[in-house]
Amino acid sequence: MHGGPGSGKPRSVTPRGERGTGRHSVTVSRPEKVLFAEDGITKADLAAYYRTVAPRMLPQLRGRPLMLERHPDGTGGRGFLQKEIPEHFPDRVHRAELPKEGGTVTYVLCQDTATLVLLADQACVTLHRWLSRADRPDHPDRLVFDLDPPDDDFSRVREAARWLHGLLDELELPSLAMTTGSRGLHVLVPLDRRAPFDDVRAFASDVAAVLAGRHPGRLTTEARKKARAGRLYLDVQRNGYGQTAVAPYAVRARPGAPVAAPLTWDDVEDPDLGARRWTLADAERLRKENPWSPAPRPRSLTAAAARLRRLGP
Template sequence: MTAELRIGRRTVELARPRKVLFPDDGITKADLADYYQRVAARMLPHLRGRPLMLERHPDGIDDSGFMQKDIPGHFPDWVAHAELPKEDGTVDYVLCEDTASLVYLAGQACVTPHRWLSRADRPDHPDRLVLDLDPADGEDFATVRRAARRLRALLDELDLPSQVMTTGSRGLHVVVPLQRRDTFDEVRAFGRELAGLLAARYPDELTTEVRRRARRGRLYLDVQRNGYGQTAVAPYAVRARPGAPVAAPLDWAELDDPGLTARRWTLADAGRLADRDPWDTPRGRSAKAAHRRLDALREDEGTGPGEGG
């Protein structure tokens, strides 16, 4: 069985619309497509122009699924794409420019689109810095909320705007809008030093130590997503977990809710997610200028670039 959806000027074919993708919840492929159509106006500004890695689960989320970079040959020619270099060749990535494309991806059992932090026209110059905050084993979510607030305070000191979102998985992402003047290497170096200073300020709770055993129960400040070809979950994306949790943008005040978790919002909240707009759209700032201010702070506090682990 195939359903046909008319979206704008496009006709999107949805094969096997009754296929259950979330067995514990009875959520079908048609439900997933309906969700993405309802939140498209909010989600598309976070996707347009960005290469995507598609997390596909054609046999449902109980199956391991697979990650897809290259656009499949059977995709219709109206789905945009961009061929970008990699170490030993190129990858032809999907771009999601309109609602029809987003719904089509859902019809291909793409449960979760993961986006680059740069755009295809300048792929080595990110316009986002993402810091990933996941709770340590056994820690409650209050530690994550507290770390996010402390990170925001430091970013305010550096005159950088910041946004916060649930990941729909374990933690929070803090997102920093940037100008597209600096390379990934420069932005990631700044992110590492930013995380190092924050960990130095709160050494009993936060760490930049990559090795799990060395973290000793502290929350890891993860900046590893900030590299060429790396991705982060897109705002409003559904995660392949029971209950269909969603990566949801938050207002900073929502961190004061003691009941907040990474899976607070789900596919069932499509209407409320489509109606709310907790993020403003701040202009991106210079990572280089912020890096200079960070160096001055580190010097004042006597924190070297390798400390804070």
């Protein structure tokens, strides 16, 4: 997969079998452009990866506003984050205009493989998604806990994930785990979209406080790094309107092109698991396997919040 095509001619990448989207040809400009210098990974490689994993990734993206992390000069250069959809994007790309303080932002919605490949052509290495969908932007259908370790000892992340999984089971909430491709893990809870963001974040904060109270020497909810004292940080701040989290299957702008990969809870038990275990080179495996199947039924937080109150601080 690594390396450019050699001829320097643009590749035409055409998605196949996309329902309801028609057939669109996306020409990858400068396919030989190296985006990961240490690994020789080109823009064509990035586009091929996203095309391969599209059947798994698109259900995690459809209907969600996206923030684009672009690296036109390669991941070794200075990238940037982009919320507003580029003006030159074709009309067929879906959009969502949503309010922000003082105005609106028009976000990209990635509904099909053609758009996913188009984003790769724009050197969008990483997609960051909202936890809500554009039709009800104030009501998330995902709650996320970001397990942020103080160092590269991933055993501490696995430990915290197991504890959190156990607490969520006590609350009768299903949960999903995912490597971030960076340092930690994300633990996600599917929601029924009844609760607004403020209520969801308050609930997540309460869960984190109970868990940190059970393991005060190992976990913390302290946002200030100086106050964490070497403990793993249970970050719930992504649970807010307009906030984003890295999308499942997204490539990270790090050496080796690691991927945010969905996991089973059995995977979390593996002592060899690391945050960057899967990479762009694992595209076929990521497409073949589906650790999040069957998808758990989205839940209300009402009963879970009552159970959490009974647990006490």
